[in-house]
Amino acid sequence: MSVKKLPNRDGYGHGLIELGKSNPDVLVLDADLAKSTRSDWFQKEFPDRFFDLGIAEQDMLGTAAGLALAGKIPFVTTYGVFVAGRAWDQIRTTICYAGINVKIAGAHGGVSVGPDGATHQALEDIALMRVLPGMTVVVPCDAIEAKKATISVAEINGPCYLRFAREATPVFTKEEDFFQIGKANVLNDGSDVTIIACGPIVYESLLAAEQLQKEGISTRVINMHTIKPLDEEVILKAALETGAIVTAEEHQIFGGLGGAVAEVLAKNNPTPMEMIGVKDTFGESGTPEELAEKYELTSNDIVKAVKNVLSRKKD
Amino acid sequence: MVPQSNENLQAICKDVRADIVKMTAAAGSGHPGGSLSSVELLTALYFNVLNHRPEEPNWPDRDRFILSKGHVCPVLYSVMARTGDFPVEELMTLRKFGSRLQGHPNVKALPGLESSSGSLGQGLSIANGLALAAKLNNKSYRVYCLMGDGELQEGQIWEAAMTAPHYGLDNVCAIVDYNNLQIDGKCDEVMGINPLAKKWESFNWHVIEIDGHDLAQVLKAYEEAANHKEQPSVIIAHTTKGKGVSFMENVAGWHGKAPNKEELEKALQEIYGGGI
Numbered sequence: 167m168s169v170k171k172l173p174n175r176d177g178y179g180h181g182l183i184e185l186g187k188s189n190p191d192v193l194v195l196d197a198d199l200a201k202s203t204r205s206d207w208f209q210k211e212f213p214d215r216f217f218d219l220g221i222a223e224q225d226m227l228g229t230a231a232g233l234a235l236a237g238k239i240p241f242v243t244t245y246g247v248f249v250a251g252r253a254w255d256q257i258r259t260t261i262c263y264a265g266i267n268v269k270i271a272g273a274h275g276g277v278s279v280g281p282d283g284a285t286h287q288a289l290e291d292i293a294l295m296r297v298l299p300g301m302t303v304v305v306p307c308d309a310i311e312a313k314k315a316t317i318s319v320a321e322i323n324g325p326c327y328l329r330f331a332r333e334a335t336p337v338f339t340k341e342e343d344f345f346q347i348g349k350a351n352v353l354n355d356g357s358d359v360t361i362i363a364c365g366p367i368v369y370e371s372l373l374a375a376e377q378l379q380k381e382g383i384s385t386r387v388i389n390m391h392t393i394k395p396l397d398e399e400v401i402l403k404a405a406l407e408t409g410a411i412v413t414a415e416e417h418q419i420f421g422g423l424g425g426a427v428a429e430v431l432a433k434n435n436p437t438p439m440e441m442i443g444v445k446d447t448f449g450e451s452g453t454p455e456e457l458a459e460k461y462e463l464t465s466n467d468i469v470k471a472v473k474n475v476l477s478r479k480k481d
Numbered sequence: 482m483v484p485q486s487n488e489n490l491q492a493i494c495k496d497v498r499a500d501i502v503k504m505t506a507a508a509g510s511g512h513p514g515g516s517l518s519s520v521e522l523l524t525a526l527y528f529n530v531l532n533h534r535p536e537e538p539n540w541p542d543r544d545r546f547i548l549s550k551g552h553v554c555p556v557l558y559s560v561m562a563r564t565g566d567f568p569v570e571e572l573m574t575l576r577k578f579g580s581r582l583q584g585h586p587n588v589k590a591l592p593g594l595e596s597s598s599g600s601l602g603q604g605l606s607i608a609n610g611l612a613l614a615a616k617l618n619n620k621s622y623r624v625y626c627l628m629g630d631g632e633l634q635e636g637q638i639w640e641a642a643m644t645a646p647h648y649g650l651d652n653v654c655a656i657v658d659y660n661n662l663q664i665d666g667k668c669d670e671v672m673g674i675n676p677l678a679k680k681w682e683s684f685n686w687h688v689i690e691i692d693g694h695d696l697a698q699v700l701k702a703y704e705e706a707a708n709h710k711e712q713p714s715v716i717i718a719h720t721t722k723g724k725g726v727s728f729m730e731n732v733a734g735w736h737g738k739a740p741n742k743e744e745l746e747k748a749l750q751e752i753y754g755g756g757i
Contacts, residue, residue, distance in 0.1 A: 193617075217613070217648070225606045225640030232610015235595065236618065237541075240610075256637070259600040260607060264588045
């Protein structure tokens with residue numbers, strides 16, 4: 167199957183431009199990474215509403231908070247590691263504790279960032295953001311969904327975290343597909359097992375389901391683009407109807423999507439689970455393909471995880 | 482609000498000092514030292530400078546005050562109550578369960594606050610954002626931000642110190658309560674911040690250095706800052722930690738400790754007895 171590829175951060179750039187046209191209160195702040203994060207697309211269209219804060223993420227978050235307190239809708243943009251990690255206390259105390267309407271975009275999520283290596287590959291950001299009270303966390307799966315997510319978070323009055331990836335990845339959703347924050351999309355129905363994924367690895371999950379289908383395993387695939395608030399209903403329905411769950415994300419296996427799904431299942435309906443993700447280690451330099459292979463994030467790894475979970479499935 | 486005479490302000494400062502020791506005594510914890518050193522700075526600001534409407538806390542054109550050193554909220558709560566934001570009696574609920582007067586300010590709990598604070602170093606950035614929004618919206622409100630001297634050891638302050646002049650935020654007035662004490666001792670010994678005026682000057686700020694307990698100097702400094710264009714202003718206010726209560730003055734131990742009953746009585750006698 168041949169499919170068009172784009173970095174999903176492109177969707178962020180397109181979404182910002184659309185927002186810039188429709189809402190004069192939308193501003194964009196960046197910390198010296200405007201070209202890479204695509205916030206420079208907005209800068210070109212709306213130079214008076216773009217502010218570079220320099221390499222000073224903590225100050226950028228605080229400045230955004232002040233702008234939001236005065237009624238603006240600031241989108242702050244940098245790499246996920248530098249915003250979710252370095253400015254975490256600013257996000258916690260200044261923004262979330264006060265419920266301030268700041269939109270935070272973390273680019274370069276996952277090992278697929280590639281040659282830059284571990285320092286630039288955000289692998290903990292979903293965990294760091296979802297633990298904060300009042301925070302919305304969205305991880306779009308492709309460039310089209312990224313654009314929708316960008317536009318949608320502007321409608322929420324409160325802090326939101328958007329996670330993007332660096333690499334060009336398959337664009338497999340359509341403009342007309344339904345998208346609502348907090349409402350997961352079931353992309354492939356199935357009755358034997360469910361894969362719940364977020365980000366570009368959703369595509370790998372679909373490839374895995376296709377492979378499994380050939381082997382007679384009926385696989386449901388859920389695109390869990392919103393990690394918080396989590397669509398618990400779709401998870402519990404999948405647990406009940408398929409009895410086995412595999413989560414897939416380009417993030418540490420601790421605290422991210424897998425953790426969030428496990429919390430829901432443990433509390434309501436303990437269900438055999440496998441988690442695809444980076445296993446308590448840092449990334450390294452390499453091509454995205456080499457790294458996906460090493461860190462077991464490919465469709466083949468998902469197929470293996472499905473078979474493991476099926477072997478543990480209750481009767 | 483009608484500006485108060487210098488004499489009235491002095492009398493109000495005594496009440497504010499009394500509030501601080503009473504509140505922290507009632508709470509059994511809190512931060513009297515740095516609250517007492519900021520009394521003149523905030524009393525003058527709230528009564529004579531800050532354009533705000535207690536009956537309309539979200540008035541869009543109000544001047545904003547950001548308390549970056551959140552632990553000295555007793556002094557802020559006191560001047561807020563005494564300018565009409567909430568009843569003075571409520572001050573005694575400080576730090577108690579269910580109180581709007583949280584141990585460090587919570588903007589969601591108490592109308593009239595502009596931000597939550599407690600983790601140091603974050604206020605000046607918020608002030609810059611508010612000031613930048615004023616420029617974008619063609620609003621003439623001003624933004625004030627009180628910081629501690631020890632707080633200046635936080636790197637984010639200096640990030641924000643670069644941002645304000647970069648964006649020409651002459652509507653920002655930073656205030657440093659320079660009492661030269663922090664929890665572990667003298668700022669100079671814990672982590673030196675001098676030469677302080679030169680630091681701010683080199684970051685392209687207009688620097689005003691004053692005695693932070695002299696009301697006339699405090700008021701004049703706010704006026705000078707308001708009239709200074711194209712650059713943000715910083716008021717470096719030399720103060721005494723624990724000012725007005727002899728046994729608390731210049732003692733680092735009173736940074737975060739409440740007076741007991743006897744100490745409270747003695748403090749109140751000093752505050753109302755001999756003047757400051």
